[in-house]
Amino acid sequence: KLLARLEGRTSLKDLEPYLFAEEGFPVHGDVIEFHGPEGAGKTEMLYHLVARCILPKSGGGLEVGVMFIDTDYHFDMLRLVTILEHRLAQSTEEMIKQCLGRLFLVNCSSSTQLLLTLYSLENMFCTHPSLCLLVLDSISAFYWIDRSNGGESLNLQEMNLKKCAEILEKLLREYHLTLFATTQTIMQKSTNSAEHSFSPKPLHETDADYRPYLCKSWQQMVTHRIFFSKQSNSGNSKAFSVISCDIKKKHVVKRSFTIAECGVQF
Amino acid sequence: VSAVVDFVSSDLEDVAQKCSLSYKALVAVRRVLLAQFSAFPANGADLYEELKSSTAILSTGIPSLDKLLDSGLYTGEVMEIMGAPGSGKTQVCLSIAASACLGLKQHVLFLDSTGGFTASRLHQMLQAETEDEEEQASSLRSRVQVARVFNIYEMLGALQELRDSLSQQVMSCTGPLKVVLIDSVSAVIYPLLGGKQSEGLALMMQLARELKMLAREFSLAVVVTNQVTRDSGAGPLKPALGRSWSFVPSTRLLLESKEVAWEKGGTQRVASLAKSPRQPTGIQVELDIGNGDVQDRSPATTT
Numbered sequence: 219k220l221l222a223r224l225e226g227r228t229s230l231k232d233l234e235p236y237l238f239a240e241e242g243f244p245v246h247g248d249v250i251e252f253h254g255p256e257g258a259g260k261t262e263m264l265y266h267l268v269a270r271c272i273l274p275k276s277g278g279g280l281e282v283g284v285m286f287i288d289t290d291y292h293f294d295m296l297r298l299v300t301i302l303e304h305r306l307a308q309s310t311e312e313m314i315k316q317c318l319g320r321l322f323l324v325n326c327s328s329s330t331q332l333l334l335t336l337y338s339l340e341n342m343f344c345t346h347p348s349l350c351l352l353v354l355d356s357i358s359a360f361y362w363i364d365r366s367n368g369g370e371s372l373n374l375q376e377m378n379l380k381k382c383a384e385i386l387e388k389l390l391r392e393y394h395l396t397l398f399a400t401t402q403t404i405m406q407k408s409t410n411s412a413e414h415s416f417s418p419k420p421l422h423e424t425d426a427d428y429r430p431y432l433c434k435s436w437q438q439m440v441t442h443r444i445f446f447s448k449q450s451n452s453g454n455s456k457a458f459s460v461i462s463c464d465i466k467k468k469h470v471v472k473r474s475f476t477i478a479e480c481g482v483q484f
Numbered sequence: 485v486s487a488v489v490d491f492v493s494s495d496l497e498d499v500a501q502k503c504s505l506s507y508k509a510l511v512a513v514r515r516v517l518l519a520q521f522s523a524f525p526a527n528g529a530d531l532y533e534e535l536k537s538s539t540a541i542l543s544t545g546i547p548s549l550d551k552l553l554d555s556g557l558y559t560g561e562v563m564e565i566m567g568a569p570g571s572g573k574t575q576v577c578l579s580i581a582a583s584a585c586l587g588l589k590q591h592v593l594f595l596d597s598t599g600g601f602t603a604s605r606l607h608q609m610l611q612a613e614t615e616d617e618e619e620q621a622s623s624l625r626s627r628v629q630v631a632r633v634f635n636i637y638e639m640l641g642a643l644q645e646l647r648d649s650l651s652q653q654v655m656s657c658t659g660p661l662k663v664v665l666i667d668s669v670s671a672v673i674y675p676l677l678g679g680k681q682s683e684g685l686a687l688m689m690q691l692a693r694e695l696k697m698l699a700r701e702f703s704l705a706v707v708v709t710n711q712v713t714r715d716s717g718a719g720p721l722k723p724a725l726g727r728s729w730s731f732v733p734s735t736r737l738l739l740e741s742k743e744v745a746w747e748k749g750g751t752q753r754v755a756s757l758a759k760s761p762r763q764p765t766g767i768q769v770e771l772d773i774g775n776g777d778v779q780d781r782s783p784a785t786t787t
Contacts, residue, residue, distance in 0.1 A: 285525065297762055319527060320528070322525040323525065323527075324524070342525060385493075
């Protein structure tokens, strides 16, 4: 049974080469964080990846299963269906339903529920070896509520998220999954000049907006961090850019994309 | 609940050794706890079927606005209307209410936190839509429910009441409720923000969560109004209430008044799409607001 689990997982290497600085990513066990302000295209990118996964091989997809955990009730099924319809050569109801059959959606309303849900999902991963991708949109949704519930102790505030990170790691390891999680830019970047001189390493321009606020356990889990931003220079309001950082190897790459009716296009 | 979490995350074999229950019994308990407290994954295909039958698109009563929004308000979503004071937010809300209760025979819940809602204004709108006096009066009476809420707790309370009545499916008084309008959400949240406490933000996010859950679970179209601010003196307009709130609505509309030189006493209202899950942003349409009535701008009236 253990072997069946390991053998059954397809590789996600060709998922979206434009998103990664190097070839051959993502591999299972990778944790990719999408970070950016609202309206920067993170959710669209997720739809793009989900579509790539659930489409049949004949439609240019990987034919694998996706588990989508939605913590802010943001998931728009109709939008995903529109994207699928555009990508399939002949999109019949039957085919759409077949694709959607590979997608599982869960809504969580609190960090505690998220934690408990992750435990119960273990069973799902065991019985569905086709599930390769885990998406968490977004992992920062409960930040303020947790902070308020935790009172004065930072430890208490971060407790749930820390436990979630631990169990996520376990799931990724045991079931050979890849995790894509989004975090929202909700902190103001400090305009204090003193902080500038302390800033560790000067990464690229848009990185100045990134202030890590989630717990250390999560920060350490992330293998790739991808920053999303809107391109404000051109008159075209549909242009976005991503900066992809491979944390371990310190490779950085910048790409741009547009969002059309059929989804993300590089 | 923390006890549940501890139990679920502990090593059951360990626990079995320490207390007198058998391992099997503990596994069974764990399963029951998880079944009760965790969320259940739904299959995409099933969800799609459900959505196809439960999602509705509601007209706003303003044809140009409907076009901007790709046919109208989608149920299951939260839409935000932002604009400076006097830009017409309340008018648009009233138009939506009038259109829903008269044209579509739907029920409407209007949460008013600014005191801007008056039955007479709504009546005027209804008058514009239909000649039938009887129909107007009965529409108002039976289908539009108004609650005045002046702080966040009253608002959360009103939403909880709504949730209770919808869950019990008490159809007699609320009927097929499809639209919830909140004018304005910034009025109740502003007092909470500022300073370093995170309780205010937590309350705001709790309200946000409740609105989205209501919209999703009961297939409602939720519309909220908000103020605008600028980053700096000449920067672009952005919605008030900060970054965390900006992620909440799926659609955002900006209402502005523009001075129009050739019209006598003319200010023109312009609506632009600032955020949408399905349309490209930046499109603008004109709305005509005059005599307390919002109409589509027709070429015949220009001089």
